[in-house]
Amino acid sequence: MKHFTSDTWTEGRVERLRALWADGLSLTVIARELGDGVTRSAVAGKLSRLKGVKQRPTVVRVSPPPRPKVVREPLPVVEKPQPTIAAAEMWHALPGTVPISLEELTRDLCAWPINDTKPYLFCGCKVARGSFCAAHASVGYRSDAEK
Ligand SMILES: [Zn+2]
Numbered sequence: 001m002k003h004f005t006s007d008t009w010t011e012g013r014v015e016r017l018r019a020l021w022a023d024g025l026s027l028t029v030i031a032r033e034l035g036d037g038v039t040r041s042a043v044a045g046k047l048s049r050l051k052g053v054k055q056r057p058t059v060v061r062v063s064p065p066p067r068p069k070v071v072r073e074p075l076p077v078v079e080k081p082q083p084t085i086a087a088a089e090m091w092h093a094l095p096g097t098v099p100i101s102l103e104e105l106t107r108d109l110c111a112w113p114i115n116d117t118k119p120y121l122f123c124g125c126k127v128a129r130g131s132f133c134a135a136h137a138s139v140g141y142r143s144d145a146e147k
């Protein structure tokens with residue numbers, strides 16, 4: 001079904017024929033390009049039997065180059081830096097404060113951990129909200145505050 005006449009016109013050669021024809025080459029040149037005993041009249045005959053290639057097409061590339069798809073990337077979510085503590089400084093003692101140890105920690109002092117290795121140290125500032133000082137509460141209770 002794919003071969004109209006003989007094995008001369010394999011699918012690949014037909015594709016090539018279409019491409020050469022679409023490039024505007026003459027029958028003679030196409031015949032020479034295809035080689036293997038293909039004559040000018042064989043090319044002409046094949047072209048006349050192929051649908052859609054009878055006339056010089058303006059746009060008959062078998063597979064037109066695909067248009068580069070512009071994929072819309074979602075905009076990166078820019079985290080709003082907290083007014084008091086930058087994310088990078090979140091786990092460091094606040095400037096001007098002296099971290100305290102677990103033993104020194106009381107209910108009135110900020111229990112924000114400022115390290116993750118022993119001995120564990122905590123912020124130790126005066127508690128403003130919950131268990132944290134104002135600065136750490138703004139980070140620790142961020143989701144609550146914004147709702
Ligand atoms: Zn604190």
